Each structure stands twice: as structure tokens, then as C-alpha cells.
Amino acid sequence: MPRSTTTERMKRLELITARLKSDEALTVAGLSEEFGVSSRTLSRDIQILRDQGLPVEADRGRGGGIRLHSSWGIGRVNFSYSEAIDLLVSLAIAEQMKSPFFMAELAPIRRKLLASFSPRLKNDISDIKSRIRVGEAASPMVLSAFSAPAQTVVEELHQAFVTRHLLEISYRSIEGRTTQRLIEPHYLLLHSPVWYVLAFDHLRGSIRTFRCDRIEAAQLQDQRFKVIGIEQFDETLKNLDVIGP
CATH class of the missing domain: 1.10.10.10 (Winged helix-like DNA-binding domain superfamily/Winged helix DNA-binding domain)
Incomplete structure (x- = not known):
């Protein structure tokens, strides 16, 4: 042959x-x-x-x-850098949600995965986990106007959040008015199934909270930012489900 x-x-x-x-x-x-x-x-x-x-x-x-x-x-599974981060952060979010079904082994699974990662990757994952918060389920009023964000928006926001880069967005307010914003996505907050970005808004020059499903377009920027303390968002979080930014 x-x-x-x-x-x-x-x-x-x-x-x-x-x-x-x-x-x-x-x-x-x-x-x-x-x-x-x-x-x-x-x-x-x-x-x-x-x-x-x-x-x-x-x-x-x-x-x-x-x-x-x-x-x-x-057997052994090889993950890329971004896949490893996404998987570990997803497990951490699932643990915080405390669902009683199919979640009993999350903690040992997370420990086994972490044991196979490099010290640098462990540090990166720990940092990202600390910037994600999980709250109660979204209120009926919020759900009545909720729709899943576009995949392109999710991908750009994900990249900006993980790598700490500024993000330019087109944002639709609760009144339906769209504005261009340049934001620093410091933290993410989940009121299931609605995600919020806790950010510094360069247009307003102050802290703002943005609902991800109201972000109509997003583009990653070259400039990076330094994460600020979560306590600086306390005031904006108080009325999160009542009014939009």
C-alpha cells in the first residue's frame, strides 16, 4: 500500500x-x-x-x-487561560447561589481544579471572584422589562471586566434614551437572571450601575483601570431594583 x-x-x-x-x-x-x-x-x-x-x-x-x-x-482536561477562569468563576457563582440541586460536589470540584493550576492563575481567579457579587432574584418589575443582552456585548464586557480595560458602551436608560458612555467595569452583580455592571462612568464623572441587558453595543478600549473598593458602590446599590442609572 x-x-x-x-x-x-x-x-x-x-x-x-x-x-x-x-x-x-x-x-x-x-x-x-x-x-x-x-x-x-x-x-x-x-x-x-x-x-x-x-x-x-x-x-x-x-x-x-x-x-x-x-x-x-x-481523565485530564486541558483548559485555555480564559476557559479556566470562566469555569472557576462559574463554579464560585453557583456556590454563592446555594441551589440545593446538583450542587453538593461543587466545593471539592473547585478545589481539585484549583490544585492543578499555576499560582498566577490561582491569583487571577481569586481576584476576579472577589469582584463578583450574587444577590437575591430580580424583582418582578425588573423581570417585566428584561431581555438577554446580545452575545457581542457579553463578549466585550467579559473581556473588559477580566482584563481591567475601559469599555465604551451605548446605554439605554430606563426612559429609553440612549447615550454613549466610557466606563470602568469594576464589579459584576447578579440578581438572577439580570446582571449589573458596577462601574465608574467617565461621562458622569462618578460611580454608576448599568444593567447589562440595556447595553446595546460595547467596544473594548486600550486604556486600563485600577479596581476601587466595593464600599464605594454602597449608595448606588441601595435602590438598584427601583431606579436605573
């Missing part, structure tokens, strides 16, 4: 992985015939998958069965 090109092998590895994860009854001989390669080539492919961390088990012999180990989905 002719030798496979690198592209062909990569494509074949992807297909073999997909077949293994489908839980079908598979054999070396059957997959060799399906992909038009020798049993030796297929065995080398399986070894590559093992080297990449996929726990493939194979019975001895040319026609031996192959499968994923029964615990393959519980």
Missing part, C-alpha cells in the same frame, strides 16, 4: 477518534479495511492517539477489538 501523507493521516486519526467515541464494536481488521490501510499502519495510528492522551485499549491479534477505556471521559 502507498504511504499516507501527513494530511491523510491527520484526517484518519480524527475519524478513528470519532469512531472510538461512538462506542461501536470495532476491530483492527475492520478499521484497516474501512480506511484502506494495513493493520500495522492502523496500529501505529492507535499508538499516536495513545501518545496524545486518548486511552485506547486493544486486544492482541490482527483482528483484535479496540475500544476506549471505560474511564476515558474522566
